[in-house]
Amino acid sequence: MARESFAIGNVRVRAGAARDVELPITRLVTGGDVSLPVRVVHGREPGPVVWVSGAIHGDEVIGVEVIRELIAALDPKKVRGTLVAVPVVNVLGFMAGDRYLPDRRDLNRSFPGSPRGSLASRIAHLFMAEVVAKCEVGIDVHTAADKRANLPQIRADLDDPRTRDLAEAFGARVMVHARLRDGSLRQAALEVGAKVLLYEAGEANRFDDESIATGVAGIRRVLAFLDMIEPEPADDLPARLESRSTAWVRARSTGILNLETKLGAFVEAGDRLGGLSDTFGRRVRLIHADRDGIVIGLTRAPIVNAGDALVHIASVTQ
Template sequence: MVRESFAIGNVRVRAGSERDVELPITRLVTGGDASLPVRVVHGREEGPTVWVSGAIHGDEVIGVEVIRELILTLSAKEFRGTLVAVPVVNVLGFMTGDRYLPDRRDLNRMFPGSPRGSLASRIAHLFMKEVVSKCEVGIDVHTAADKRANLPQIRADLDDPRTRELAKAFAAPVNLHARLRDGSLRQAATDVGAKVLLYEAGEALRFDDESIKTGVVGIRRVLEHLGMIDKHPTDQPPASLESRSSGWVRARGTGILLLETQLGAMVTAGDRLGGLSDTFGRRVRLVRADRTGIVIGLTRAPIVNAGDALVHIASVEE
């Protein structure tokens, strides 16, 4: 029996085929149209429906490359189930390298959106209607905020057994239990029954090989776990560290920051992480770890003011 075609927007994708779809967002002031680009890989055989998305924040470009490399490894003729790949959700912010939309709204605080709301709200509604509502599992790719860097990590509701299982399958260096944020894609998708992993890695407006490779391999492991593709015979997923809490070490003074730690470093409470100096090199204050754990985030800004976030440390479960 031939599998039913997959409906999205005003098109249908035949089983055993791939298709690029443009979902209309809005008419631009120039008279052109802005659309949400989607690649559908509709497998020949039955299986789950999964979405992967990137660039909900327009300056978080790593997800675009992760999804590009991922879909190059997939064949609809050998695929079981359906993958809905949306490399750029915040199309207008992405074009200008801006985290936010032109109206300065954060798209990841506007879900589930409304068909008659603001531009951000309309994009959120379109994404929920055409993508999330059709999927059982989602993987949303993010990077650190501007002038910060993140160790590859999964953020998810680790108290949900199914979500925890998917996080373990991804096998990122760290799985961090993260509460749901009001208005986020993860919360809205969870509310309609989807299981969501948020992959955080790297820096805004930058590619880096480790973050991209970890993302591609991790998503493929999830697809393998769901039975959508065959398992790689030689892949031995590493064990992930698990964290239930994390926090930023903040500057206790103003100065020029010289860090002496790096992403992935294991630290103990009281360890020296770096120091603050004045413009003549005189040491103003040391920076020390306030907890024991693993470094999952860093600032890349050398000039800091008192109270600025410097080093993100996740406490690690035994």
């Protein structure tokens, strides 16, 4: 018996096929329509329904390339289950190269949304109704905020056994037990029963090979773990580190920053991470680690003010 077609928007995708779908969002003042672009890969054989999403923040472009490379290598005739791929969730922000929507709202603080609310709320509602409600697992791809960089990492509820299994299957170097944020996609999806991984890597408005390759390989490992695709030949994964506590080392003075550490570096409390100088090069203050751990994020800003976040350190267990 043939597998039932997959309904999304006003279309149905037959089993063993892939189809691009446009979910209407709004109309521009010029009269043009704005839609949410979705690729549905509906496998010939039954299996889980999984979504992958990128660019909830419009300047976080790495997810777009991760998803492009992922779906380019999938054959719907060989997939078991269904993959719903949404490379750009914040379409208007993405077109403008801006983290936020035109009304300056953060889409990832607007879930689960409302069909009659703000633009952000309407997009969130559309995504929940047409994507999340149809899926049991989601992988949401993010990058660091503007002028910051993140080490490839998974953030998830590691206390939930099923979510933890998925996080371990992804195979990122670090997995962080992350608290939920009000209005986030992850919180809203968990409330309706979906298991969610948040993949963080790289910088805003910039591609980098390591972040993209880690993301593509990790998602494919999760799909293989769910028996949706065949597993890759055994690869050498780094020892996975788990973190239950992370914190930023912050500037204690204003100055020009010279960092002496890098993403992925292991540090001990008291280690020198860099220094701040004035415009004549005179040293203002040294920067030291306040804990043992691994550097999972850092600023790229050369000029910092007192209180600015400089280096993000995760305390880890093997």
